[in-house]
Amino acid sequence: MAQSLFIMHSMHVVMTIEGVSSDSSDISPQEFDVVIIGAGPAGLAAGIYAKRAGLNCIILEKGVPGGQVLTSPMIENYPGFPEIEGMKLMDIMAEHARRYVDIREGEDVLRVRSGERFQLSTTSSKYISRALILATGATHRKLGAPGENKLAGRGVSYCATCDGFFYKTKEVVVIGGGNTALTDALYLHSIDCKVTLIHRRGSFRADKHLQDSIAERKIQVLFDTVVDEILGENGVTSVKLRDLKTGVTQEMVVSGVFVAIGEVPSSQLASELGLNQDPGGFI
Structure with a gap:
């Protein structure tokens, strides 16, 4: 519920602010009702329900679907799964979402311009949409201590x-x-x-x-x-x-x-669009 409220709130706010200029390449933009940026659990859920609501939408993901859940060796007590690997759970979620919506992996959003419609430029294409959902998530703040990265997921x-x-x-x-x-x-x-x-x-x-x-x-x-x-x-x-x-x-x-020293929000696009953020960088 909290994720859904955040998504809808983000959509409402983004549609009323001014952003930054996109590039001027000659690629013909693809048009959608909704563009969703981020293919973690929130972005995938947004795509499913946007499509079921009759909206033409697409999910853009700079990496692979999954978000932070991919880094968890094991998820316990997620409804329907007493125990499941994080990567496997996200494979199931992504497969479910693909029944409804196109997920374009490896496509990083570089620029967004807002106005009557949103204009997005990515690493490989351009898009126009009536609404934009930011589901870019956050990453765990790291200690920066030697051995941390090597032993992540192994202690x-x-x-x-x-x-x-x-x-x-x-x-x-x-x-x-x-x-x-x-x-x-x-x-x-x-x-x-x-x-x-x-x-x-x-x-x-x-x-x-x-x-x-x-x-x-x-x-x-x-x-x-x-x-x-x-x-x-x-x-x-x-x-x-x-x-x-x-x-x-x-x-x-x-x-x-x-x-447990906090999280770093992936809020670069939110900053460029001028969205209000708290001191920690969260919308």
């Missing part, structure tokens, strides 16, 4: 509820100090993970009730501490920590690293 996770089950009774760290990080730590603790919460500042910015819950459950917290490196070959084996006040470093043996 490094950005979704505690997706992957936490695989670390029951094991030592894990949760990195971050906001509501998401503390909620993740509480969840992992509830399923018998041995949790240490790591935060680079001297106090949390999360809501007080979450901080109280962390204290009540006696979850270990390391303030003023950063992760300098994530170690392991085929999976995470430990992390190198550094105390920002003393400079002292230590190696902590862990099996899982849960990064």
Whole structure:
């Protein structure tokens, strides 16, 4: 429901603002009622229902359909699927959407001009549409620590509820100090993970009730501490920590690293179109 409301809200706003100029190539534009940018779950759902509503629409995706779900090794308790790989789930969703709407993969939207109708230029074509839906999503903010990319999906996770089950009774760290990080730590603790919460500042910015819950459950917290490196070959084996006040470093043996330091919205087009955004870049 939240995604649908966001999509419809985005459509309404985009149709009333001014954008930036598109290129002047001689490619004849293709005309649609609706162009959807992004083929994650939200974009695919938008395409299905736009087509069922009798609208001529298309989905443009700069990569492959799936969004963030593709990076999750396993999704649990998605209705109809007690357990399913993230990539497989998105293959099913994309196949479903293709029954209704054309998904053009590998087609990045470079420019948009708004007015009476939207004019879009992509890496391979041009489009005109009466409405535009931005379903460009976001990416997880990364630590930037050595070993993070290599071990993503092999001990490094950005979704505690997706992957936490695989670390029951094991030592894990949760990195971050906001509501998401503390909620993740509480969840992992509830399923018998041995949790240490790591935060680079001297106090949390999360809501007080979450901080109280962390204290009540006696979850270990390391303030003023950063992760300098994530170690392991085929999976995470430990992390190198550094105390920002003393400079002292230590190696902590862990099996899982849960990064919860926010998201980076894919909002370049929204910015170019002049859409109102919050300080984090979200529409």
